[in-house]
Amino acid sequence: MIMIAKTIDGINAVAEFVCHRLLELIVCVTFLQVVMRYVFSNPTKWSEETAMICLVWYGMIAAAICVRRHQHIAITFFRDLAGPRIARFLDIAAQVAAFIFALVLIYSGLKLTELTGAVKLPASGFPKSTLYMSALAGGALICLNVIANLITNSLDLPGFQEGSTSA
Amino acid sequence: MTQQTIGIFLLLGSFLGLLFARVPVAFSLGLSSVITATYLGLPLMMIGQRMVNGLFSFTFLAVPFFILVGNIMTEGGISDRLVKFADVLVGRFRGGLAQGNVVASTFFGGISGSSVADVASIGSFLIPAMKKRGYSSEYSVAVTVTSSVQGVLIPPSQNMIYYALAAGGIPIGQLFIAGYVPGILLSVSLMVLCWIAAIRHNHPKGDKYGFKESIGIMSRASIGLFTIVIIIGGIIAGIFTATESAAVAVVYALLVTVFIYRTMDRTKMRRIMSSTLSSLGMVVSIIMTSSAFGFLLSYLKVPTILAEFILGMSSNPIVILLLINLLLLVLGMLMDMGVLILIMTPILLPIVLKIGVDPIHFGIIMILNLGIGVCTPPVGTSLMVGCGIGKVKIENTIKSLMPFYMAMVIVLLLVTFIPAFSLGLLSILNN
Amino acid sequence: QTVLRLAENQPESNPVTVAMHHFAKLVDEYSDGSVKVEVYSGAQLGQEVETIEQTQLGIIDMARVNTVPLANVSPSVGVFTLPYIFKGKEHKYAVLDGEIGQQVRKDMEATGIVGFDFMEAGSRSFYTREGSPINSIDDLKGLKIRVQSSPISIRMVELLGGVPTPMNYGEVYSSLQTGVIDGAENDFVSFLTSGHYEVTANYVIDGHLSPPAILIMNKAKFDSLSQEDQDAISKAAKDAAVYERDLMFTANDEARAKVEEAGVTVSEIDNGPFQEAILPIYDEFPHLSDLIEKIRAVDAE
Numbered sequence: 001m002i003m004i005a006k007t008i009d010g011i012n013a014v015a016e017f018v019c020h021r022l023l024e025l026i027v028c029v030t031f032l033q034v035v036m037r038y039v040f041s042n043p044t045k046w047s048e049e050t051a052m053i054c055l056v057w058y059g060m061i062a063a064a065i066c067v068r069r070h071q072h073i074a075i076t077f078f079r080d081l082a083g084p085r086i087a088r089f090l091d092i093a094a095q096v097a098a099f100i101f102a103l104v105l106i107y108s109g110l111k112l113t114e115l116t117g118a119v120k121l122p123a124s125g126f127p128k129s130t131l132y133m134s135a136l137a138g139g140a141l142i143c144l145n146v147i148a149n150l151i152t153n154s155l156d157l158p159g160f161q162e163g164s165t166s167a
Numbered sequence: 168m169t170q171q172t173i174g175i176f177l178l179l180g181s182f183l184g185l186l187f188a189r190v191p192v193a194f195s196l197g198l199s200s201v202i203t204a205t206y207l208g209l210p211l212m213m214i215g216q217r218m219v220n221g222l223f224s225f226t227f228l229a230v231p232f233f234i235l236v237g238n239i240m241t242e243g244g245i246s247d248r249l250v251k252f253a254d255v256l257v258g259r260f261r262g263g264l265a266q267g268n269v270v271a272s273t274f275f276g277g278i279s280g281s282s283v284a285d286v287a288s289i290g291s292f293l294i295p296a297m298k299k300r301g302y303s304s305e306y307s308v309a310v311t312v313t314s315s316v317q318g319v320l321i322p323p324s325q326n327m328i329y330y331a332l333a334a335g336g337i338p339i340g341q342l343f344i345a346g347y348v349p350g351i352l353l354s355v356s357l358m359v360l361c362w363i364a365a366i367r368h369n370h371p372k373g374d375k376y377g378f379k380e381s382i383g384i385m386s387r388a389s390i391g392l393f394t395i396v397i398i399i400g401g402i403i404a405g406i407f408t409a410t411e412s413a414a415v416a417v418v419y420a421l422l423v424t425v426f427i428y429r430t431m432d433r434t435k436m437r438r439i440m441s442s443t444l445s446s447l448g449m450v451v452s453i454i455m456t457s458s459a460f461g462f463l464l465s466y467l468k469v470p471t472i473l474a475e476f477i478l479g480m481s482s483n484p485i486v487i488l489l490l491i492n493l494l495l496l497v498l499g500m501l502m503d504m505g506v507l508i509l510i511m512t513p514i515l516l517p518i519v520l521k522i523g524v525d526p527i528h529f530g531i532i533m534i535l536n537l538g539i540g541v542c543t544p545p546v547g548t549s550l551m552v553g554c555g556i557g558k559v560k561i562e563n564t565i566k567s568l569m570p571f572y573m574a575m576v577i578v579l580l581l582v583t584f585i586p587a588f589s590l591g592l593l594s595i596l597n598n
Numbered sequence: 599q600t601v602l603r604l605a606e607n608q609p610e611s612n613p614v615t616v617a618m619h620h621f622a623k624l625v626d627e628y629s630d631g632s633v634k635v636e637v638y639s640g641a642q643l644g645q646e647v648e649t650i651e652q653t654q655l656g657i658i659d660m661a662r663v664n665t666v667p668l669a670n671v672s673p674s675v676g677v678f679t680l681p682y683i684f685k686g687k688e689h690k691y692a693v694l695d696g697e698i699g700q701q702v703r704k705d706m707e708a709t710g711i712v713g714f715d716f717m718e719a720g721s722r723s724f725y726t727r728e729g730s731p732i733n734s735i736d737d738l739k740g741l742k743i744r745v746q747s748s749p750i751s752i753r754m755v756e757l758l759g760g761v762p763t764p765m766n767y768g769e770v771y772s773s774l775q776t777g778v779i780d781g782a783e784n785d786f787v788s789f790l791t792s793g794h795y796e797v798t799a800n801y802v803i804d805g806h807l808s809p810p811a812i813l814i815m816n817k818a819k820f821d822s823l824s825q826e827d828q829d830a831i832s833k834a835a836k837d838a839a840v841y842e843r844d845l846m847f848t849a850n851d852e853a854r855a856k857v858e859e860a861g862v863t864v865s866e867i868d869n870g871p872f873q874e875a876i877l878p879i880y881d882e883f884p885h886l887s888d889l890i891e892k893i894r895a896v897d898a899e
C-alpha cells in the first residue's frame with residue numbers, strides 16, 4: 001500500500017515539475033509578446049492564447065496537487081466543533097467528495113475531447129482538445145491523490161503549514 | 168414546486184450543505200453544480216466545459232504574474248526593502264504599516280484594475296511584513312483584503328468597462344472619473360479605522376530613523392521600488408497593457424534579485440515556484456468551479472427572480488436602492504463580480520433609471536457593492552487569496568474583518584445616497 | 599410545452615437582443631404557445647465561442663452568434679467573413695438569402711447545429727487616434743491596429759500594410775488612450791457602445807468586413823420537435839431576421855450621428871485600392887474558393 005502512495009507522490013513530483021515549466025512558459029511568452037510588439041513592431045498573434053492554454057493546464061494540475069498538499073480552502077468551523085469520530089468521518093467524506101467530482105471531471109473531459117476536440121483555436125491554431133485534455137489530467141491526478149491521502153491517512157487540513165506533504 | 172424552484176433550492180442547499188460539512192470550497196461549488204445539472208437533465212459535459220472556459224480567459228492571466236512577482240519580491244528581499252521604505256515614511260506612527268497598506272492599495276488601484284491582483288501582489292509582501300512587526304495574521308489579512316477594493320474603484324478598472332458595455336453606451340471616460348472620489352473616500356475611511364484600531368489595540372510602531380539612515384534605506388529600496396514604476400510608467404507611456412506590465416515586472420524583479428541584490432539562489436527559486444503553485448492552485452480551482460456554479464445560477468434565472476422580488480416589495484426610491492444594495496451584497500457573496508455586472512446591469516438599470524438615478528452614479532454603486540462581495544465568504548476571491556497568503560482560516564478572519572465590512576457598508580450608503588461623491592468631480596470637470 | 603433556452607451575448611439594449619425577444623414572441627404566436635423561448639442576454643451563459651459549443655453539445659438549445667467564431671466550427675460559413683466579399687447591402691442579402699446562404703446553412707448540420715436566416719451585424723471599418731488619420735491606403739502603413747484574433751482579420755491588416763495587433767476587447771479602450779495601439783476596427787454601434795469613440799479622432803468608412811450574425815439551434819433538439827413546431831421556429835426566425843436587419847441599420851445611422859456629434863471625424867473613402875490589396879487572401883483559403891467564385895457571380899438585382 002505504501003508503495004502505491006510513494007508511486008503517486010512520484011507522479012506528483014513530475015506534475016509539479018510540469019507546472020513550474022508551464023508557469024515559466026506563461027511569463028516568457030507574455031514577455032516576448034511585449035518585446036515583439038514594442039521593440040520589433042511585429043505583434044505576435046499566438047502568444048496570448050498560448051499563455052491562456054498554459055494557464056488552464058497549470059490550473060487543472062495545480063488544483064490536483066493541492067488535494068495532496070491539503071491547500072484547498074475549506075470551512076472547518078462545524079467539523080472542529082464536532083467530536084473526533086464525526087470529525088474523522090467528515091474528513092474522509094471530503095476526500096470522497098473530491099473523488100466523485102474528479103470522476104465527473106474525467107468523464108466530461110473525455111466527452112469534450114471527443115465531441116469538440118478537433119475544432120481549432122482561432123489565434124494559435126491548436127486543437128480544442130489541447131484545452132479539454134487538461135480536465136482529464138487534472139481529474140485523474142485528483143483521484144490518485146485522494147487514494148494516496150486515504151492510504152497514508154493524511155486527511156486533516158494542516159492549517160496552512162507550508163510544505164506539509166510536498167516533497 | 169416547479170423544476171426551476173427545486174433546482175434553485177438544490178443548487179444553493181447542496182452547496183451550503185457541502186461547504187459546512189468541511190468539503191473544500193472548490194469542490195462544494197463543483198459537486199453542487201454536478202447534482203443540480205443532473206437534476207435538470209443537463210449533459211455533465213457542462214462541468215468541464217465551464218471550468219476550462221471559465222479559466223481560459225484573458226482576465227485571469229494577470230493573477231499568476233502578480234502572485235509570482237510578490238513571491239520573488241519577498242524571497243529576494245525587495246519587499247523587505249520596500250517595507251523599510253514605507254516604515255521610514257509612516258512607521259513612526261502607531262499602526263503605520265497598516266496605513267501604508269491602504270495607501271499602497273490606493274496607488275496600486277490605479278494600475279491593476281483588479282482587487283485580486285492587488286491582494287496577490289501587495290499582500291504577498293505586506294502581510295508577512297505586518298506579521299513580523301507584531302500585527303495578528305487575521306488583522307493583516309483583513310486590512311489587505313478590504314483595501315484591495317480600491318483596485319476596482321480607481322481607474323483603470325476592467326469591471327467599469329464591463330459595466331459600460333452592459334449598460335449599453337455609458338461613456339467609460341466619465342465612469343472612470345466618477346470612480347476617483349468614492350475610491351479615495353473608501354481609503355480615508357479604512358485609514359481612520361486603522362488609526363482607531365492602532366490606538367485601541369496598541370498596534371506596533373516602527374523604529375525612528377536618522378536622516379542619513381533614511382536616505383540609505385530609500386536609495387537601497389529605490390531599485391526594487393522601480394518594479395512598481397515599471398508597472399505604472401509602462402502603462403502610462405503606452406508601452407504595454409496592464410497584464411503585460413505584470414509579466415515585465417516578474418522579469419525585472421528576477422533580474423534585480425539575481426544580479427543586483429544577489430539574494431536569489433536555486434533553493435529560493437524552488438521555494439518561490441512551490442508556494443506560487445499552492446496559492447494559485449487554490450484560487451484557480453475556485454475560479455473554475457464557480458464558473459460552472461455561476462452558469463447554473465444564471466440558467467435558473469436566480470438574478471432575475473431576485474430583481475422581480477425587490478420591485479414587488481416597494482415603490483419608494485430609498486427603499487428600492489436599499490433593497491438593490493442588499494441584493495447585490497448577497498449575490499456578491501455567491502458569484503464572481505464580472506459575471507454579476509454583466510447579468511445584473513441590464514436587469515437593475517431600468518429600475519433605477521425609473522426612480523431617477525444617474526446611470527454613472529449607479530455604476531459606481533454597483534462596482535463598490537460587488538467589490539465588497541469579493542472580500543466576503545463563501546465565494547470571495549480576494550479573501551481566499553489573502554487567507555492563502557496570510558495562512559489563516561477564513562472563519563478566523565471574520566472577527567477582524569467585521570469593522571472593515573461596517574466601514575465599507577457606510578461608505579456604500581454614503582455613495583448610494585449622496586450622488587455628489589460620484590458625480591461632483593465630473594460636473595466640475597465638465598464645466 | 600417545450601422550453602428552448604437561447605443565449606445572446608449582447609446586453610438587453612442592443613438591437614439584436616431586442617430582435618431575439620421579438621423572435622421569442624413570434625415563436626410563441628406561431629406555435630400557439632407550444633414552444634417557449636427564453637432569452638439569456640448579456641453573455642450570462644458564456645461568451646460566443648462557448649455558447650456555440652454549448653449549443654452543439656445540447657447544454658443549451660439556441661444561440662445568436664456572429665459568423666466569425668462560428669467559422670471555427672463550420673468552416674464554409676467563413677466565406678462571409680472574408681474582407682470585401684460583399685459588394686454592398688443588396689449584394690450581401692442576395693447572397694445570404696439565396697442559394698449560397700442555403701448551402702452554407704446546410705453545411706452546419708454536420709456539426710450538430712441548425713442555422714436559421716442570417717442577420718445584420720454591422721459593417722466594420724478602421725478608426726484611429728489623433729494624428730494618424732487614414733486618407734489613403736498608404737496611411738495604414740505601420741499603424742498598429744487592434745484586430746479580433748481571427749486569422750482572416752490578422753492577414754487582412756497585414757496585406758493592407760498595417761501591423762495587426764490581436765488584443766482582448768476589454769483592453770482596447772486604455773490601449774487606444776495610451777497609444778499601445780494606433781487604431782482598431784469595428785462597426786458604428788460597437789464603436790459607440792464600447793466608448794472607443796472617446797479616445798479616437800478619426801473613423802474612416804471602408805467597410806472591410808461585414809460578417810453576418812446567425813441564430814443557431816442544437817440539431818438533435820430541433821429534430822425531436824413536431825413538424826409544426828419546427829415550421830413555427832423557422833418562420834419566426836425568418837421574420838425576426840428581417841426585423842433585426844431594419845433595427846440594426848437604424849441603430850447604425852443613429853450611432854454614426856452620435857459619434858460625429860461627440861467630435862469624431864467620420865470620412866468616406868474609395869476602398870478600391872483596399873480591395874485590390876487584400877486579393878491574395880482569397881487564394882489562401884482554398885476550401886472556400888468555389889463559394890468565393892459563386893458569390894462574385896451573384897448579381898445584386
Ligand code: NA
Pocket residue numbers: 275276277278279280281317318319320321322323324
Ligand atoms: Na484600477
Ligand code: NA
Pocket residue numbers: 268269271272285289310311312313314315
Ligand atoms: Na491592501
